Amino acid sequence: MTEKPMEKTTSVKATETVKKVRPIVRGLYQRAHEAKEKGQFTAYTMTACQYEDILAAMDIVAIWTENYAGLAAAKRDAERFVLKAEADGYSNVICGYVRVGMGFDALRKELGGIPENAPDGGMAMPDMLLGCGCACDPRFKWYQALGHYMNVPTYSFDVIWPPVDADLDEVRDYYIRYQKEQFRGLVDFLEQQTKKKLNHDRLWETIKLSDATWQKWWEVDQLRKAIPSPMPTEDHYNAMVPGFFCCGTQLALDFYQELYDEVKQRVDNKVGVIPEEKYRLLFGGGLPPWHTMWIFNYFETLGGVFVMENAYRVYDPVEVPSHVKDPLEYLAWRTFLRWIQRYDKAKKRSGLPTVERLLEYIADYSIDGVVTHASRSCRATTIGQIDWLRRLNEYTKVPTMQLISDIIDVRDYSEAQWKAQINAFVEAVDAHKKRAAR
Amino acid sequence: MYVAGLDIGSTMTKVVIMEKESILASIVGPTGAEHRRLANRVMADALSRAKLSFDDIAYVVATGYGRVSVPFADWQITEISCHAKGISSIFPTARTVIDIGGQDCKGIKLSGGKACLDVGKVVDFVMNDKCAAGTGRFLEVIAEALQVPLEKMGELSLKAKGKVRISNTCTVFAEQEVVSHLAEGANTADIVAGLHDAIASRIHNMVERIGIERDVVVTGGGAKNIGLIRALEGKIGENILVPPEPLLTGALGAALLCRKRAEKAKKEGSLPRRERRLEEVHFFTYPESGV
Numbered sequence: 001m002t003e004k005p006m007e008k009t010t011s012v013k014a015t016e017t018v019k020k021v022r023p024i025v026r027g028l029y030q031r032a033h034e035a036k037e038k039g040q041f042t043a044y045t046m047t048a049c050q051y052e053d054i055l056a057a058m059d060i061v062a063i064w065t066e067n068y069a070g071l072a073a074a075k076r077d078a079e080r081f082v083l084k085a086e087a088d089g090y091s092n093v094i095c096g097y098v099r100v101g102m103g104f105d106a107l108r109k110e111l112g113g114i115p116e117n118a119p120d121g122g123m124a125m126p127d128m129l130l131g132c133g134c135a136c137d138p139r140f141k142w143y144q145a146l147g148h149y150m151n152v153p154t155y156s157f158d159v160i161w162p163p164v165d166a167d168l169d170e171v172r173d174y175y176i177r178y179q180k181e182q183f184r185g186l187v188d189f190l191e192q193q194t195k196k197k198l199n200h201d202r203l204w205e206t207i208k209l210s211d212a213t214w215q216k217w218w219e220v221d222q223l224r225k226a227i228p229s230p231m232p233t234e235d236h237y238n239a240m241v242p243g244f245f246c247c248g249t250q251l252a253l254d255f256y257q258e259l260y261d262e263v264k265q266r267v268d269n270k271v272g273v274i275p276e277e278k279y280r281l282l283f284g285g286g287l288p289p290w291h292t293m294w295i296f297n298y299f300e301t302l303g304g305v306f307v308m309e310n311a312y313r314v315y316d317p318v319e320v321p322s323h324v325k326d327p328l329e330y331l332a333w334r335t336f337l338r339w340i341q342r343y344d345k346a347k348k349r350s351g352l353p354t355v356e357r358l359l360e361y362i363a364d365y366s367i368d369g370v371v372t373h374a375s376r377s378c379r380a381t382t383i384g385q386i387d388w389l390r391r392l393n394e395y396t397k398v399p400t401m402q403l404i405s406d407i408i409d410v411r412d413y414s415e416a417q418w419k420a421q422i423n424a425f426v427e428a429v430d431a432h433k434k435r436a437a438r
Numbered sequence: 439m440y441v442a443g444l445d446i447g448s449t450m451t452k453v454v455i456m457e458k459e460s461i462l463a464s465i466v467g468p469t470g471a472e473h474r475r476l477a478n479r480v481m482a483d484a485l486s487r488a489k490l491s492f493d494d495i496a497y498v499v500a501t502g503y504g505r506v507s508v509p510f511a512d513w514q515i516t517e518i519s520c521h522a523k524g525i526s527s528i529f530p531t532a533r534t535v536i537d538i539g540g541q542d543c544k545g546i547k548l549s550g551g552k553a554c555l556d557v558g559k560v561v562d563f564v565m566n567d568k569c570a571a572g573t574g575r576f577l578e579v580i581a582e583a584l585q586v587p588l589e590k591m592g593e594l595s596l597k598a599k600g601k602v603r604i605s606n607t608c609t610v611f612a613e614q615e616v617v618s619h620l621a622e623g624a625n626t627a628d629i630v631a632g633l634h635d636a637i638a639s640r641i642h643n644m645v646e647r648i649g650i651e652r653d654v655v656v657t658g659g660g661a662k663n664i665g666l667i668r669a670l671e672g673k674i675g676e677n678i679l680v681p682p683e684p685l686l687t688g689a690l691g692a693a694l695l696c697r698k699r700a701e702k703a704k705k706e707g708s709l710p711r712r713e714r715r716l717e718e719v720h721f722f723t724y725p726e727s728g729v
Contacts, residue, residue, distance in 0.1 A: 400562065
């Protein structure tokens with residue numbers, strides 16, 4: 001019997017610029033290996049940690065462990081790491097990113113080196129583990145648990161934001177002071193490890209560069225309101241790489257400028273993702289199914305294009321008060337302001353900033369249907385989805401659907417079930433559009 | 439003008455042939471492993487029962503999991519839309535449909551109400567994930583473990599004096615749990631009642647996601663199980679309506695949607711004129727055998 005050829009599981013991209021992301025990703029892991037050879041410091045760290053600028057300013061080479069898990073899943077090479085983590089006693093309901101990371105380092109320890117043929121050459125050995133509590137608890141526990149496999153100093157950075165119903169005028173100063181203390185603590189730790197002082201002028205430079213990068217990225221997404229859609233969600237999930245993982249570098253800013261120019265040209269010339277865009281869809285949340293990104297293209301075969309997404313988003317621009325002159329205070333303000341966006345809207349209507357953001361996207365991006373992804377191992381982005389969708393239905397009749405699998409673990413995915421659901425959903429979206437047009 | 443709706447489910451294949459408002463023939467046959475390629479025979483049986491030849495059929499709509507593999511179908515529609523159409527033709531007041539099929543379970547919310555001009559359209563839906571719990575297959579596995587014929591499970595559970603709690607939702611573990619309850623001497627009727635309660639809980643929780651509104655209709659093979667229907671009524675707190683032949687509502691909906699499309703095509707002069715043949719339905723291809 002001949003072996004079945006491997007099916008394509010990654011998505012086909014619409015824009016040319018995002019095709020440059022794959023070498024950037026390879027370069028991230030390569031750079032960390034090179035840094036080790038040169039004696040430069042490396043650190044395991046996490047997406048949206050809020051202190052990316054500090055790492056860049058201190059020349060610490062970041063190794064993005066969640067990105068690595070997503071990469072392994074996209075290459076359908078996560079299973080060996082996941083199974084190793086489970087064999088070492090980590091439950092199959094623990095975050096898929098964590099299981100890949102734990103499994104990778106467990107294998108590295110067992111084998112005495114990087115597992116053979118690890119995607120993109122594997123993750124270099126870190127000198128520090130920089131956890132971050134932003135978004136979920138495994139982001140603290142993961143690196144603590146890595147102590148089983150490596151003897152590397154760990155720092156857990158806390159990111160906090162107030163509850164929606166808080167009086168922001170009353171609590172703001174406390175939150176910013178606490179957040180600044182967190183940044184200060186991290187810097188002390190990094191200075192201790194690297195025996196090098198943080199240069200504040202250098203930090204300002206990286207902050208300016210990353211703010212400009214995020215601004216340009218945000219402008220790209222404003223262009224995506226156009227009909228037909230010039231850039232789909234599957235492109236976004238590549239385009240996010242420079243913004244999240246090359247923050248504070250000229251490379252990232254140049255990338256979004258190039259992407260902006262291309263998307264603008266597509267808008268001006270009405271170049272869509274598919275020849276006939278029938279339905280404009282919103283990927284409403286939950287992290288994407290990295291193991292099967294091709295699924296976005298499947299919607300396209302039915303006339304549906306994901307024109308916007310609500311996961312791994314660029315932050316909307318924020319305005320830090322001009323009196324802030326200290327870069328760590330600036331970072332504390334920026335963090336705080338990023339997280340309280342849409343609080344006022346939520347207070348006046350749904351009570352949920354996420355619902356407000358989705359309603360905004362539905363209106364601004366002319367959305368016909370919303371799809372969410374419930375990921376078995378990602379509690380942080382899955383719990384509450386049904387509630388959002390119900391709240392959403394109080395304010396809009398746009399059809400919604402929840403798909404279930406996992407961010408990483410392909411064992412939780414059923415293609416036949418998904419296709420059956422997707423086909424029925426597209427019929428519902430079609431019926432809704434026709435009703436709305438009458 | 440004759441039209442046919444063909445519903446190829448994971449365990450049963452169903453056909454409804456209609457002319458105007460009348461159902462001329464309806465037939466249900468197994469989609470068992472050896473029959474998968476022979477769904478055309480179920481169609482041929484239905485044609486024979488209606489005393490028609492295949493050339494008499496103006497339009498064919500296929501639905502169900504196997505719909506995309508029917509070479510002689512003019513159009514494919516998902517079973518969600520077909521069940522919605524079929525059920526609303528029988529129960530115009532239906533707002534929530536629960537389809538308990540062989541390998542999946544769906545909740546469908548239909549439009550309706552006083553101000554609604556477009557009654558019986560799919561507003562929202564939800565399906566079980568890849569787990570078999572809450573589906574016909576779950577019942578089949580447990581019926582086998584209990585050595586009770588599947589069709590007797592419903593009546594048997596109504597004789598229960600209590601409910602044995604089945605805590606596992608996984609089919610494999612639930613089967614083990616049932617076997618251990620039997621070993622402990624539990625009454626079979628009480629076990630079946632407990633099982634129905636567990637399935638009803640799972641279905642209820644799933645359908646609750648889209649918001650249950652009355653009238654509630656249960657269709658699919660699971661609707662033939664009176665014990666399960668009673669258990670679901672207990673969970674939902676509403677009486678449940680069951681169509682006269684729950685297995686056929688998908689094929690009926692397909693035939694009704696087919697008729698609508700055929701009438702439109704006839705008016706526009708675009709009825710398909712291609713030569714029809716009752717070809718084999720190829721669900722899977724096996725590289726080794728070249729089938």
